[in-house]
Amino acid sequence: MHRKETSAANAPTKLFLPGFDIGAMPNHLNRSSFIAPIARGRRKFHRQEIMVSRRDCVLQYTGEQLDEADGDILMALIFFAGFHPLGEAVSLNRAQLLQKIERNLGNAQYKWLHRRLKALTEGTLFLEAKKRDGSTKYKIGWSAAFHIVSSFTYDEIEKEYKYVLDPRWVEMFGNREYALIDWKKRMMLRRGQDMAKTLQRLIATSSDPLQHYALDWLKAKMDYSGRLRDFRDAIQCAVMELERVEIIAHGKIELSTKRKEQLSLWIEFNVA
Structure with a gap:
């Protein structure tokens, strides 16, 4: 080898x-x-x-x-x-x-x-x-x-x-x-919205119309050293930016079946 x-x-x-x-x-x-x-x-x-x-x-x-x-x-x-x-x-x-x-x-x-x-x-x-x-x-x-x-x-x-x-x-x-990556939409993301860019790259690795990511894993992946509550706020801002440019239909932080916080992202716009 x-x-x-x-x-x-x-x-x-x-x-x-x-x-x-x-x-x-x-x-x-x-x-x-x-x-x-x-x-x-x-x-x-x-x-x-x-x-x-x-x-x-x-x-x-x-x-x-x-x-x-x-x-x-x-x-x-x-x-x-x-x-x-x-x-x-x-x-x-x-x-x-x-x-x-x-x-x-x-x-x-x-x-x-x-x-x-x-x-x-x-x-x-x-x-x-x-x-x-x-x-x-x-x-x-x-x-x-x-x-x-x-x-x-x-x-x-x-x-x-x-x-x-x-x-x-x-x-x-x-x-x-x-x-x-949808480059045109990536370039539409506003300056300072790097967390949205990171999520865009992550979302693109899967074809699943609904994606879930553990919040603690996302925090580590994004090398975020601040408080968890501040990270929640930052993630929610990133989700709003992805919704604005229509990279996702909807996203929110919710509890998983194991009662752990996760970010849920709906990718397809025809999903209710």
Whole structure:
């Protein structure tokens, strides 16, 4: 397995996703705390830390905690790289990248983008996906380091980036284990509504018209360190934002059959 992974890390591979446009992300990443709606300020630095995820995945991460803006950049990089075999360099004008994630153009935004690309390049993942019986389905980052962005360079004259994505991204997208985010609606979510963005990515991993998530698990997944009652208020605001842009029909916090608080989300608009 180790030699197979090392070989995969060095073999350019085309990423083919039926119906793919910008907004594709592997389900294991969407269901984890790898990207979280963190508050502004100094970011936590993880060092080989096990991130919050589901039982069918072990995700270990080293790097700055990533936020939803980083997630937008990553989805844009995956989109543009989809026109080339992963593992080959992709040329991309920095203004084009900012426009794709609907950010303003200007010196401050260019500096922000450069900082975040450095953080994505420094970040490394180890991911073990598991089968239902608990055995390993695949491992990524075990025998060859997996950087979120393998490498990037910047041409000052052309104002252009050249970046490389690891071919092993293809394995994480394999067997239709990915979500396609409604990018237009994502861009409609108001600034400061990152919790709504996190919920949008989570919702997209399932086709169930009614979804339930334990509130304590959501709090951990979103890396929310404040009081539970404040988290409830924040979640309710996020739900209202998802209702506003019609990503969900309805959502509310209620008790599960085990008398535990959960967030219930109705996805289909024709469900009473």
